[in-house]
Amino acid sequence: MNHGTTGYIMTDDAKPQLTRIQQKNREIILEGALTVFSASGFRGATIDQIAEASGLSKPNVLYYFGSKDEIYQTLLTALLDTWLAPMLHIDSEGDPLDEVLRYVAAKLQLSRDYPRESRLFAYEVLQGAPHLGDILGGRLRELVDSTVVVLEGWMEQGRLKRVEPHHLIFSIWALTQHYADFEAQIKAVLGPGHDPYAEAQVYLDNLFRQMLAP
Known part of the structure:
Protein backbone atom coordinates (compact mmCIF):
# COMPACT_ATOMS: atom_id res chain seq x y z
CA MET A 1 0.00 0.00 0.00
CA SER A 67 -22.43 21.09 -4.11
CA LYS A 68 -25.61 20.82 -2.09
CA ASP A 69 -26.92 18.46 -4.76
CA GLU A 70 -23.99 16.08 -4.25
CA ILE A 71 -24.59 15.97 -0.49
CA TYR A 72 -28.29 15.33 -1.04
CA GLN A 73 -27.69 12.59 -3.59
CA THR A 74 -25.22 10.87 -1.25
CA LEU A 75 -27.75 10.90 1.58
CA LEU A 76 -30.60 9.66 -0.60
CA THR A 77 -28.56 6.82 -2.06
CA ALA A 78 -27.51 5.61 1.38
CA LEU A 79 -31.07 5.98 2.63
CA LEU A 80 -32.55 3.97 -0.20
CA ASP A 81 -30.06 1.18 0.37
CA THR A 82 -31.10 1.06 4.03
CA TRP A 83 -34.79 1.22 3.17
CA LEU A 84 -34.60 -1.60 0.62
CA ALA A 85 -32.57 -4.00 2.75
CA PRO A 86 -35.52 -5.61 4.61
CA MET A 87 -37.27 -6.48 1.35
CA LEU A 88 -34.08 -8.12 0.08
CA HIS A 89 -34.16 -10.35 3.14
CA ILE A 90 -37.61 -11.80 2.44
CA ASP A 91 -36.95 -15.54 2.11
CA SER A 92 -39.02 -17.29 -0.54
CA GLU A 93 -38.29 -20.57 1.23
CA GLY A 94 -39.49 -19.34 4.62
CA ASP A 95 -42.94 -19.44 6.17
CA PRO A 96 -44.97 -16.86 4.19
CA LEU A 97 -46.79 -15.25 7.11
CA ASP A 98 -43.63 -15.13 9.21
CA GLU A 99 -41.71 -13.52 6.36
CA VAL A 100 -44.33 -10.81 5.78
CA LEU A 101 -44.65 -10.05 9.50
CA ARG A 102 -40.87 -9.93 9.82
CA TYR A 103 -40.80 -7.41 6.98
CA VAL A 104 -43.46 -5.29 8.68
CA ALA A 105 -41.49 -5.35 11.94
CA ALA A 106 -38.25 -4.43 10.13
CA LYS A 107 -39.88 -1.48 8.37
CA LEU A 108 -41.35 -0.22 11.63
CA GLN A 109 -37.95 -0.55 13.31
CA LEU A 110 -36.39 1.51 10.52
CA SER A 111 -38.95 4.23 11.13
CA ARG A 112 -38.13 4.18 14.82
CA ASP A 113 -34.36 4.22 14.30
CA TYR A 114 -34.21 6.57 11.32
CA PRO A 115 -37.08 9.09 11.55
CA ARG A 116 -35.10 11.93 9.92
CA GLU A 117 -34.19 9.69 7.00
CA SER A 118 -37.83 8.74 6.56
CA ARG A 119 -38.89 12.38 6.51
CA LEU A 120 -36.13 13.21 4.04
CA PHE A 121 -37.39 10.49 1.72
CA ALA A 122 -40.96 11.76 2.14
CA TYR A 123 -39.87 15.30 1.21
CA GLU A 124 -38.20 13.98 -1.93
CA VAL A 125 -41.22 11.96 -3.04
CA LEU A 126 -43.64 14.80 -2.32
CA GLN A 127 -41.60 16.97 -4.68
CA GLY A 128 -42.04 14.39 -7.44
CA ALA A 129 -38.79 12.52 -6.69
CA PRO A 130 -36.60 14.70 -8.97
CA HIS A 131 -33.41 13.16 -7.57
CA LEU A 132 -34.69 9.59 -7.30
CA GLY A 133 -36.96 9.16 -10.30
CA ASP A 134 -34.64 6.80 -12.19
CA ILE A 135 -33.99 4.68 -9.10
CA LEU A 136 -37.65 4.46 -8.10
CA GLY A 137 -38.63 3.41 -11.61
CA GLY A 138 -35.62 1.14 -11.93
CA ARG A 139 -34.01 -0.64 -9.00
CA LEU A 140 -36.94 -0.17 -6.60
CA ARG A 141 -39.51 -1.28 -9.17
CA GLU A 142 -37.45 -4.37 -10.01
CA LEU A 143 -37.17 -5.32 -6.35
CA VAL A 144 -40.89 -4.82 -5.78
CA ASP A 145 -41.72 -6.84 -8.90
CA SER A 146 -39.57 -9.75 -7.72
CA THR A 147 -41.18 -9.60 -4.27
CA VAL A 148 -44.63 -9.59 -5.86
CA VAL A 149 -43.72 -12.81 -7.68
CA VAL A 150 -42.88 -14.41 -4.32
CA LEU A 151 -46.10 -13.16 -2.71
CA GLU A 152 -48.24 -14.31 -5.63
CA GLY A 153 -46.60 -17.74 -5.47
CA TRP A 154 -47.48 -18.07 -1.79
CA MET A 155 -51.04 -16.95 -2.51
CA GLU A 156 -51.45 -19.45 -5.36
CA GLN A 157 -50.25 -22.18 -3.01
CA GLY A 158 -52.89 -21.15 -0.48
CA ARG A 159 -50.22 -20.23 2.07
CA LEU A 160 -51.32 -16.58 2.20
CA LYS A 161 -54.79 -15.15 1.78
CA ARG A 162 -55.12 -13.59 -1.66
CA VAL A 163 -54.79 -9.80 -1.76
CA GLU A 164 -53.34 -7.48 -4.40
CA PRO A 165 -49.60 -7.81 -3.67
CA HIS A 166 -48.45 -4.39 -4.86
CA HIS A 167 -50.97 -2.68 -2.62
CA LEU A 168 -50.05 -4.97 0.24
CA ILE A 169 -46.50 -3.64 -0.04
CA PHE A 170 -47.74 -0.05 -0.32
CA SER A 171 -49.88 -0.48 2.80
CA ILE A 172 -46.89 -1.83 4.74
CA TRP A 173 -44.84 1.19 3.72
CA ALA A 174 -47.64 3.59 4.61
CA LEU A 175 -48.50 2.05 7.97
CA THR A 176 -44.91 1.81 9.16
CA GLN A 177 -43.34 5.02 7.82
CA HIS A 178 -46.30 7.05 9.07
CA TYR A 179 -44.92 6.71 12.59
CA ALA A 180 -41.73 8.52 11.58
CA ASP A 181 -43.19 11.06 9.16
CA PHE A 182 -46.02 12.10 11.52
CA GLU A 183 -44.24 11.41 14.79
CA ALA A 184 -45.15 14.76 16.34
CA GLN A 185 -48.84 14.25 15.58
CA ILE A 186 -48.88 10.71 16.97
CA LYS A 187 -47.11 11.71 20.18
CA ALA A 188 -49.45 14.68 20.64
CA VAL A 189 -52.55 12.52 20.20
CA LEU A 190 -51.36 9.64 22.38
CA GLY A 191 -49.98 11.87 25.10
CA PRO A 192 -47.35 10.87 27.67
CA GLY A 193 -46.88 7.33 28.90
CA HIS A 194 -47.08 5.70 25.47
CA ASP A 195 -44.48 3.99 23.33
CA PRO A 196 -45.96 4.50 19.84
CA TYR A 197 -43.66 2.03 18.15
CA ALA A 198 -44.13 -0.78 20.65
CA GLU A 199 -47.90 -0.32 20.49
CA ALA A 200 -47.79 -0.12 16.70
CA GLN A 201 -45.84 -3.36 16.52
CA VAL A 202 -48.56 -5.24 18.38
CA TYR A 203 -51.31 -3.61 16.34
CA LEU A 204 -49.68 -4.12 12.93
CA ASP A 205 -48.71 -7.70 13.67
CA ASN A 206 -52.32 -8.48 14.55
CA LEU A 207 -53.66 -6.51 11.57
CA PHE A 208 -51.55 -8.22 8.92
CA ARG A 209 -51.86 -11.62 10.59
CA GLN A 210 -55.66 -11.44 10.38
CA MET A 211 -55.49 -10.07 6.84
CA LEU A 212 -53.14 -12.68 5.43
CA ALA A 213 -53.51 -15.87 7.45
CA PRO A 214 -55.02 -18.53 5.12
Whole structure:
Protein backbone atom coordinates (compact mmCIF):
# COMPACT_ATOMS: atom_id res chain seq x y z
CA MET A 1 0.00 0.00 0.00
CA ASN A 2 1.40 3.42 -1.01
CA HIS A 3 0.53 6.84 0.33
CA GLY A 4 -0.01 9.53 -2.26
CA THR A 5 0.34 13.27 -1.77
CA THR A 6 -3.33 14.15 -2.20
CA GLY A 7 -4.55 13.21 1.24
CA TYR A 8 -5.92 9.91 -0.01
CA ILE A 9 -4.60 6.45 0.77
CA MET A 10 -3.68 4.76 -2.49
CA THR A 11 -4.47 1.07 -2.67
CA ASP A 12 -2.59 -1.38 -4.86
CA ASP A 13 -5.11 -0.95 -7.68
CA ALA A 14 -4.45 2.82 -7.61
CA LYS A 15 -8.02 3.68 -6.57
CA PRO A 16 -8.08 6.61 -4.12
CA GLN A 17 -9.66 6.03 -0.74
CA LEU A 18 -10.46 8.58 1.92
CA THR A 19 -8.21 8.73 4.93
CA ARG A 20 -9.79 8.09 8.32
CA ILE A 21 -9.97 11.82 9.08
CA GLN A 22 -11.51 12.62 5.72
CA GLN A 23 -14.07 9.86 6.11
CA LYS A 24 -14.95 11.15 9.57
CA ASN A 25 -15.41 14.68 8.25
CA ARG A 26 -17.64 13.44 5.45
CA GLU A 27 -19.77 11.59 7.98
CA ILE A 28 -20.00 14.73 10.14
CA ILE A 29 -21.16 16.73 7.13
CA LEU A 30 -23.71 14.11 6.12
CA GLU A 31 -25.06 13.97 9.67
CA GLY A 32 -25.47 17.74 9.74
CA ALA A 33 -26.99 17.73 6.27
CA LEU A 34 -29.48 15.07 7.29
CA THR A 35 -30.73 17.32 10.08
CA VAL A 36 -31.08 20.26 7.71
CA PHE A 37 -32.61 18.41 4.76
CA SER A 38 -35.09 16.46 6.89
CA ALA A 39 -36.34 19.73 8.41
CA SER A 40 -36.26 21.97 5.32
CA GLY A 41 -36.20 19.68 2.30
CA PHE A 42 -33.77 20.11 -0.58
CA ARG A 43 -35.05 23.50 -1.72
CA GLY A 44 -35.08 25.05 1.74
CA ALA A 45 -31.62 23.85 2.75
CA THR A 46 -28.44 25.84 2.18
CA ILE A 47 -24.74 25.02 2.35
CA ASP A 48 -24.42 27.62 5.12
CA GLN A 49 -27.03 25.78 7.20
CA ILE A 50 -25.30 22.47 6.56
CA ALA A 51 -21.94 23.93 7.58
CA GLU A 52 -23.44 25.33 10.78
CA ALA A 53 -25.14 22.02 11.63
CA SER A 54 -21.88 20.19 10.95
CA GLY A 55 -19.72 22.54 12.99
CA LEU A 56 -17.47 23.07 9.98
CA SER A 57 -16.76 26.02 7.72
CA LYS A 58 -18.54 26.40 4.40
CA PRO A 59 -15.26 26.03 2.43
CA ASN A 60 -14.55 22.85 4.39
CA VAL A 61 -17.95 21.42 3.46
CA LEU A 62 -17.36 22.28 -0.20
CA TYR A 63 -13.94 20.63 -0.05
CA TYR A 64 -15.59 17.28 0.61
CA PHE A 65 -18.73 17.79 -1.47
CA GLY A 66 -18.85 19.91 -4.58
CA SER A 67 -22.43 21.09 -4.11
CA LYS A 68 -25.61 20.82 -2.09
CA ASP A 69 -26.92 18.46 -4.76
CA GLU A 70 -23.99 16.08 -4.25
CA ILE A 71 -24.59 15.97 -0.49
CA TYR A 72 -28.29 15.33 -1.04
CA GLN A 73 -27.69 12.59 -3.59
CA THR A 74 -25.22 10.87 -1.25
CA LEU A 75 -27.75 10.90 1.58
CA LEU A 76 -30.60 9.66 -0.60
CA THR A 77 -28.56 6.82 -2.06
CA ALA A 78 -27.51 5.61 1.38
CA LEU A 79 -31.07 5.98 2.63
CA LEU A 80 -32.55 3.97 -0.20
CA ASP A 81 -30.06 1.18 0.37
CA THR A 82 -31.10 1.06 4.03
CA TRP A 83 -34.79 1.22 3.17
CA LEU A 84 -34.60 -1.60 0.62
CA ALA A 85 -32.57 -4.00 2.75
CA PRO A 86 -35.52 -5.61 4.61
CA MET A 87 -37.27 -6.48 1.35
CA LEU A 88 -34.08 -8.12 0.08
CA HIS A 89 -34.16 -10.35 3.14
CA ILE A 90 -37.61 -11.80 2.44
CA ASP A 91 -36.95 -15.54 2.11
CA SER A 92 -39.02 -17.29 -0.54
CA GLU A 93 -38.29 -20.57 1.23
CA GLY A 94 -39.49 -19.34 4.62
CA ASP A 95 -42.94 -19.44 6.17
CA PRO A 96 -44.97 -16.86 4.19
CA LEU A 97 -46.79 -15.25 7.11
CA ASP A 98 -43.63 -15.13 9.21
CA GLU A 99 -41.71 -13.52 6.36
CA VAL A 100 -44.33 -10.81 5.78
CA LEU A 101 -44.65 -10.05 9.50
CA ARG A 102 -40.87 -9.93 9.82
CA TYR A 103 -40.80 -7.41 6.98
CA VAL A 104 -43.46 -5.29 8.68
CA ALA A 105 -41.49 -5.35 11.94
CA ALA A 106 -38.25 -4.43 10.13
CA LYS A 107 -39.88 -1.48 8.37
CA LEU A 108 -41.35 -0.22 11.63
CA GLN A 109 -37.95 -0.55 13.31
CA LEU A 110 -36.39 1.51 10.52
CA SER A 111 -38.95 4.23 11.13
CA ARG A 112 -38.13 4.18 14.82
CA ASP A 113 -34.36 4.22 14.30
CA TYR A 114 -34.21 6.57 11.32
CA PRO A 115 -37.08 9.09 11.55
CA ARG A 116 -35.10 11.93 9.92
CA GLU A 117 -34.19 9.69 7.00
CA SER A 118 -37.83 8.74 6.56
CA ARG A 119 -38.89 12.38 6.51
CA LEU A 120 -36.13 13.21 4.04
CA PHE A 121 -37.39 10.49 1.72
CA ALA A 122 -40.96 11.76 2.14
CA TYR A 123 -39.87 15.30 1.21
CA GLU A 124 -38.20 13.98 -1.93
CA VAL A 125 -41.22 11.96 -3.04
CA LEU A 126 -43.64 14.80 -2.32
CA GLN A 127 -41.60 16.97 -4.68
CA GLY A 128 -42.04 14.39 -7.44
CA ALA A 129 -38.79 12.52 -6.69
CA PRO A 130 -36.60 14.70 -8.97
CA HIS A 131 -33.41 13.16 -7.57
CA LEU A 132 -34.69 9.59 -7.30
CA GLY A 133 -36.96 9.16 -10.30
CA ASP A 134 -34.64 6.80 -12.19
CA ILE A 135 -33.99 4.68 -9.10
CA LEU A 136 -37.65 4.46 -8.10
CA GLY A 137 -38.63 3.41 -11.61
CA GLY A 138 -35.62 1.14 -11.93
CA ARG A 139 -34.01 -0.64 -9.00
CA LEU A 140 -36.94 -0.17 -6.60
CA ARG A 141 -39.51 -1.28 -9.17
CA GLU A 142 -37.45 -4.37 -10.01
CA LEU A 143 -37.17 -5.32 -6.35
CA VAL A 144 -40.89 -4.82 -5.78
CA ASP A 145 -41.72 -6.84 -8.90
CA SER A 146 -39.57 -9.75 -7.72
CA THR A 147 -41.18 -9.60 -4.27
CA VAL A 148 -44.63 -9.59 -5.86
CA VAL A 149 -43.72 -12.81 -7.68
CA VAL A 150 -42.88 -14.41 -4.32
CA LEU A 151 -46.10 -13.16 -2.71
CA GLU A 152 -48.24 -14.31 -5.63
CA GLY A 153 -46.60 -17.74 -5.47
CA TRP A 154 -47.48 -18.07 -1.79
CA MET A 155 -51.04 -16.95 -2.51
CA GLU A 156 -51.45 -19.45 -5.36
CA GLN A 157 -50.25 -22.18 -3.01
CA GLY A 158 -52.89 -21.15 -0.48
CA ARG A 159 -50.22 -20.23 2.07
CA LEU A 160 -51.32 -16.58 2.20
CA LYS A 161 -54.79 -15.15 1.78
CA ARG A 162 -55.12 -13.59 -1.66
CA VAL A 163 -54.79 -9.80 -1.76
CA GLU A 164 -53.34 -7.48 -4.40
CA PRO A 165 -49.60 -7.81 -3.67
CA HIS A 166 -48.45 -4.39 -4.86
CA HIS A 167 -50.97 -2.68 -2.62
CA LEU A 168 -50.05 -4.97 0.24
CA ILE A 169 -46.50 -3.64 -0.04
CA PHE A 170 -47.74 -0.05 -0.32
CA SER A 171 -49.88 -0.48 2.80
CA ILE A 172 -46.89 -1.83 4.74
CA TRP A 173 -44.84 1.19 3.72
CA ALA A 174 -47.64 3.59 4.61
CA LEU A 175 -48.50 2.05 7.97
CA THR A 176 -44.91 1.81 9.16
CA GLN A 177 -43.34 5.02 7.82
CA HIS A 178 -46.30 7.05 9.07
CA TYR A 179 -44.92 6.71 12.59
CA ALA A 180 -41.73 8.52 11.58
CA ASP A 181 -43.19 11.06 9.16
CA PHE A 182 -46.02 12.10 11.52
CA GLU A 183 -44.24 11.41 14.79
CA ALA A 184 -45.15 14.76 16.34
CA GLN A 185 -48.84 14.25 15.58
CA ILE A 186 -48.88 10.71 16.97
CA LYS A 187 -47.11 11.71 20.18
CA ALA A 188 -49.45 14.68 20.64
CA VAL A 189 -52.55 12.52 20.20
CA LEU A 190 -51.36 9.64 22.38
CA GLY A 191 -49.98 11.87 25.10
CA PRO A 192 -47.35 10.87 27.67
CA GLY A 193 -46.88 7.33 28.90
CA HIS A 194 -47.08 5.70 25.47
CA ASP A 195 -44.48 3.99 23.33
CA PRO A 196 -45.96 4.50 19.84
CA TYR A 197 -43.66 2.03 18.15
CA ALA A 198 -44.13 -0.78 20.65
CA GLU A 199 -47.90 -0.32 20.49
CA ALA A 200 -47.79 -0.12 16.70
CA GLN A 201 -45.84 -3.36 16.52
CA VAL A 202 -48.56 -5.24 18.38
CA TYR A 203 -51.31 -3.61 16.34
CA LEU A 204 -49.68 -4.12 12.93
CA ASP A 205 -48.71 -7.70 13.67
CA ASN A 206 -52.32 -8.48 14.55
CA LEU A 207 -53.66 -6.51 11.57
CA PHE A 208 -51.55 -8.22 8.92
CA ARG A 209 -51.86 -11.62 10.59
CA GLN A 210 -55.66 -11.44 10.38
CA MET A 211 -55.49 -10.07 6.84
CA LEU A 212 -53.14 -12.68 5.43
CA ALA A 213 -53.51 -15.87 7.45
CA PRO A 214 -55.02 -18.53 5.12
